[in-house]
Amino acid sequence: MPQAAQTAQTMIGQSNPTAIMFFVAFVISTLLITWWAAKRTRTTKDFYAAGRSITGFQNGLALAGDYMSAASFLGIAGLVSTKGYDGLIYSVGWLVGWPIIMFLISEPLRNLGKYTFADVVAYRLNQRPIRAAAAAGSLVVVLTYLIAQMVGAGTLIKLMFGLPFELAIVITGSLMIAYVLFGGMIATTWVQIIKAALLLGGATILVILTLNQFGFSYGNLFGQAEKLYTNKFLEPGGLVTSPLDAFSLGLALMFGTAGLPHILMRFYTVPDAKAARKSVFYATGFIGYFYILTVTIGFGAAVLVGQKVIMGIDKGGNMAGPLLAEALGGNLFLGFLSAVAFATILAVVSGLTLAGASAFSHDLFVGVIRHGQASEKEEVKVAKIATVGLGIAAILLGILFKGQNVAFLVGLTFAIAASANFPALLMSIMWKKFTTAGAVMSIYTGLIVATVLLVLSPTVWVDIVHKTEKEAVEAKIKVVDANFKNTTDALAKYKTMAGNKEAADKAFAEEQTALVAKKKELTDTVKDEKERGSQIKAAEAKTATTIAVLQSLATMDTAAAEKRIADEKPKYEAEKKEISSAMPKAIFPLKNPGIFSMAAAFLMGIFVSLFAPSKVAEEKFAAQKLREYIGIGAED
Amino acid sequence: MSSKKNVHEMLEDEGFHSLSGQKNTISIILTILELVLYFGFIGLIAFNKPFLAQKLGEGSATTIGIPIAVGTILGSWVLTGIYIFWANSKYDEQVKQVKDRIGG
Secondary structure, three states: OOHHHOOOOOOOOOOOHHHHHHHHHHHHHHHHHHHHHHHHOOOHHHHHHHHHOOOHHHHHHHHHHHHOOHHHHHHHHHHHHHHOHHHHHHHHHOOOHHHHHHHHHHHHHHHHOOOOHHHHHOOOOOHHHHHHHHHHHHHHHHHHHHHHHHHHHHHHHHHHHOOOHHHHHHHHHHHHHHHHHHHHHHHHHHHHHHHHHHHHHHHHHHHHHHHHOOOOOHHHHHHHHHHHHOHHHHOOOOOOOOHHHHHHHHHHHHHHHOOOHHHHHHHHHOOOHHHHHHHHHHHHHHHHHHHHHHHHHHHHHHHHOOHHHHHHHOOOOOOHHHHHHHHHHHHHHHHHHHHHHHHHHHHHHHHHHHHHHHHHHHHHHHHHHOOOOOOHHHHHHHHHHHHHHHHHHHHHHHHHOOOOOOHHHHHHHHHHHHHHHHHHHHHHHHOOOOOHHHHHHHHHHHHHHHHHHHHHOHHHHHHHHOHHHHHHHHHHHHHHHHHHHHHHHHHHHHHHHOOOHHHHHHHHHHHHHHHHHHHHHHHHHOOOHHHHHHHHHHHHHHHHHHHHHHHHHHOOOHHHHHHHHHHHHHHHHHHHHHHHOOOOOOOOOOOOOHHHHHHHHHHHHHHHHHHOOOHHHHHHHHHHHHHHHHOOOOOO | OOOHHHHHHHHHOHHHHHHHHHHHHHHHHHHHHHHHHHHHHHHHHHHOHHHHHOEOOOOOOOEOHHHHHHHHHHHHHHHHHHHHHHHHHHHHHHHHHHHHHHOO
16 A cells, blocks of 8 residues: 555544543443452552462563553654664563573562561661662652653553643542552452553454454565665664663663562462462463564564654654554454553552652551561551552652653663662562661662753753754754755756756646645544644755756756856855754763662672671571571461 | 561572572673663664665665564563563472472
8 A cells, every 4th residue: 555645544642432432441340449449458468469379470460461561562663663683672671671580589589577577678678768768769769760650651541532731640549549458469469460461362363353354474564664765764764772771771670670570479378489480481481472563563663653753743653552453453443452551550659659658658657667566457548548649649740740851761660670769679589798787878878869860861950851952953954954955956857947947847847736736645544633833844944955056057057057066065064063062961861870870789788798797697698598498487 | 577586597598599599690691681682773773774774675664673673672571571480480389389398
């Protein structure tokens, strides 16, 4: 099908009865589960850990449900459809933390802890300072990730259902509070499991429908993609430019996954270390499969829907998946997939809220304020109050951050998780000489260094703090670029007309007719008003430049025209260089501080522990080791 | 929970010693393999883009980079599978033996 023949007629962005029907069905069934779970949630063990009754397979699905966000489903499909291979590179980074969790964290965590990862760090160290520090690390990670998810939720739901941003956030927040408040970990787990099954099932159907168009051959799919977008589409492009930057982001993604409180918390829902280990195997399989599906959807959308249409609806490409679903499965399938995306958002924010509430009640309230002395009833009560508090905070912050660039928050979440939570957790498990002071200093160092460096990095310092200057420079460069391209194109096309006024006049008329046709085409195909306006403006500028070139050519001889062509490039380069020098520069050069903040946290933990050794902590390591490896005394 | 002396006795148990040693070795080797797998992939993108851009065969649009990226995902999963296989067949058995012997 030729690209130009396609127009952006889609149900996306309108209130879609099928989507609403599917979504209501999801909400009713999950609320029923919450009601059922509420009757089974009495003790802290039920509330935080679902009574440790979840099987390895179920927990594997639930872990996948916690991790596969709508942003990664819609975002990665969008990135692949617009950038090709670079989107695939990006998706790989999101999987590689899981084996690390399995090899280093999952079993010791299950054997040594009770409800939060702070249990493990505090196992043989002083409870209060450790719990305060670990709770700070957990809560910052939970809040930054929650804001990113909420803002993403509002934007995506608005795009898909045409619902107002604020309403979308209030609905998401209220449902998430209801699941966690009444159903605790039991309800949250089943919401994750249902969502994971729906998401994996829906994506699988979409991939089957897609591959059906290509005779079930990836070769054909890539062949078509190459034809439409050249072989550049199937090669690494501009995503990885600086190796150090890529390395630093890779570290943050890899070890940040192993420091996410809502993921770590899930290992307490299974009966023993063996089930914990199994659940990572299943989760890694499901998540890997999910990314392969998502990437296929991205390539499929690029070929079957077309970049023009995808970017006409949303510049970031977020609607590539839903558009493909509509093209291949009609309104019914679009409705189903939109509802699944909504359910996906709900499940992720519920898991986060529960993790935040546990850090608050189990670590801060019981561990720090009450010195470890509180009844189960009190603890659950505080956890429930924290759930409501966090839920309301998430709704308000989500609305406050409306329209802001929150992409940096995801980078920050992973950088902090990798630097504040992971090093302290790993050293407390592995290293006999680790001390209370070492752990506390390591956590705060990771937290502060990651945050400060990220603020000074290009991601925040240039893109957000100096946004206006940056955009002004970019706009100027864009004008100069377009001007240069238009001028050289026009010179190349019309240089034979040098000195021929009659031919130039004729071309002049043709250019104007072409502009009218182009404007009409843009009005028909580009849905987004702002995007259409800027494309029309660009087309007008192009015609204006071409006409100016034609007029000047009419008065020149051929030699003068050749000279003008030769002069154009140096003039353009000088101009561009001058404008670029005004570009704001970041104080810290890397986009993600992972490599430095992780190193700082590890070094600080090691130095402080060696500087002031603790005999008591060392002696307790023996008992910890027994429990870690063979599970004697592990919580059941 | 056992008395302090008992804990030390258990720790000196040869079975426990070899079990914890083996587990650490396996965990560290697999972690290093995973790091090599992922950062090897990132390294190729950073330093040898033309290698990844090669076509798989005459007339094929698919680049070598595609199976390598998917291979990194699958490879990570296979590594977790290897660990599971080892733990289920060897480690659990040893844990059981040690537990029986030292009466944990």
